[in-house]
Each structure stands twice: as C-alpha cells, then as structure tokens.
Amino acid sequence: MASALWFQPHMDEPLRICTLDLRMRALARRLDFALRPELLPGEAL
Secondary structure, eight states: OHHHHHHGGGOSSOOEEEOOOHHHHHHHHHTTOEEESSOOTTOOO
C-alpha cells in the first residue's frame, strides 16, 4: 500500500489494487483505491 500511495500522484490513471487478502482490501477501500476483483464471494462492502 505504501508503494501505491507513493506512485498514485505520478500516474495518469487511478491505480487498482489486486488482492484477495481481506485486510488489504479493507485498507485499499479506506484509501479510495479501486479493487480487482471488485468483490469477493461473501465479501460485504
């Protein structure tokens, strides 16, 4: 996440975080990153 936060201002497009880790996904959402896959089976927003 630290790398994504550093790179994001230097990118032409928004970064997408690709992870299956639920804690990482929750953090990415709190930091307003798009996720891939968008939603995991059984995952609540």
